[in-house]
Amino acid sequence: MFSVNAYDLHRAFSVFAESQIISDEIRKKDLVAQDLGIDLRILDIPAENATEEIALKQSIVQWCQETWGQDRYSTRKIAAKEILECYQNRKIKLDIADLDIGSLPENFHLPHLERLYLECCYINSWPKSFNLNNLKKLVLNGNFLGSIFEILNNHPNLESLALDENELENLPENLKFPKLQFLSLNRNWITRLPTSWNMPELKELSLTENELTSLPEYFSYPKLTRLALTDNQNLRELPMSLAYCDRLVTIAVNETGISRETVKIILTKREELKFVERVATLLGEWNGRLDDDSDLRLPIEMIGEIAELGTLHGELNEYWIRSTSLAEEIELEILDERASSSSEFSGSRKRKRES
Numbered sequence: 001m002f003s004v005n006a007y008d009l010h011r012a013f014s015v016f017a018e019s020q021i022i023s024d025e026i027r028k029k030d031l032v033a034q035d036l037g038i039d040l041r042i043l044d045i046p047a048e049n050a051t052e053e054i055a056l057k058q059s060i061v062q063w064c065q066e067t068w069g070q071d072r073y074s075t076r077k078i079a080a081k082e083i084l085e086c087y088q089n090r091k092i093k094l095d096i097a098d099l100d101i102g103s104l105p106e107n108f109h110l111p112h113l114e115r116l117y118l119e120c121c122y123i124n125s126w127p128k129s130f131n132l133n134n135l136k137k138l139v140l141n142g143n144f145l146g147s148i149f150e151i152l153n154n155h156p157n158l159e160s161l162a163l164d165e166n167e168l169e170n171l172p173e174n175l176k177f178p179k180l181q182f183l184s185l186n187r188n189w190i191t192r193l194p195t196s197w198n199m200p201e202l203k204e205l206s207l208t209e210n211e212l213t214s215l216p217e218y219f220s221y222p223k224l225t226r227l228a229l230t231d232n233q234n235l236r237e238l239p240m241s242l243a244y245c246d247r248l249v250t251i252a253v254n255e256t257g258i259s260r261e262t263v264k265i266i267l268t269k270r271e272e273l274k275f276v277e278r279v280a281t282l283l284g285e286w287n288g289r290l291d292d293d294s295d296l297r298l299p300i301e302m303i304g305e306i307a308e309l310g311t312l313h314g315e316l317n318e319y320w321i322r323s324t325s326l327a328e329e330i331e332l333e334i335l336d337e338r339a340s341s342s343s344e345f346s347g348s349r350k351r352k353r354e355s
Helices: 006-036 040-044 052-065 071-088 240-244 260-285 300-310
Strands: 093-095 107-109 115-117 129-131 137-139 160-162 182-184 204-206 226-228 250-252 317-323 329-334
Touching: 006 040, 006 052, 006 071, 040 052, 052 071, 052 107, 071 093, 240 260, 250 260
Parallel strands: 093 115, 107 129, 115 137, 137 160, 160 182, 182 204, 204 226, 226 250
Antiparallel strands: 317 329
């Protein structure tokens, strides 16, 4: 009489259950591929033999399969079709904002893409393998990203990056974005800025509603025009190195511990540095026509230009220039570098988010 012990019976059932699970996963994958209009044959192509397009399609099927039977499947399906259409038609813009997708396909290769909009997609991680080398604008507002800079570091063409309302806290050092012009990090949890970021083209930096307590002593972004620091209520000082950002015209400090007078001093100091540089340039242009006398002698056509510069400033320090052809003296007035001000901050911290 044939008998089966309990161990063999349990093992047989386990093998059968595993085979059923595998079979179900294969069936599920096939159903997803059919739902997306993807040829089933590409699913069996080994990764080492897959083209970029096939790898993208395989990754999209796997990505949608993860949410099969869930509410999120429908939104991933919509996003998947947009991604495939973008790749196949070589579109330069992809907008899948406000879709609850949670993540992106692990192989996210859209090398022709220039603008990508992913606001409010509940994304908490970034793909391990991606090709977005032509990307110029990336909008990731309203997600759950705690880090992304390390992945995007040294991106060759990125010009605009928006990461408002994420989970950013500690920003990494030694980042390099050679073409980045606009960086928005509003409503995060950032307490400090790194000292070694390399962003030579940066024009606008927005850090509204963070937890900043200080800025780097050496704050050097030569093309910066706007710096927004509103609602960082523990921030009480600005580095004087901001005066060397000679294109800076706006510093927003509402609801911080920084007085408007401090901002005025920095911007005025910036104007002074620009003025001195301009005078030095003018003098350099006419260097070969200067006399050896104790007075600095310049041709008459320069006087109006230098005098006009002088009217921008106060009445504390004086420089004198004498005309060669007219015995006129023109007074150049420069703001005193020793000007200072102080203020005390009062007021309560606003709630920045619902906890």
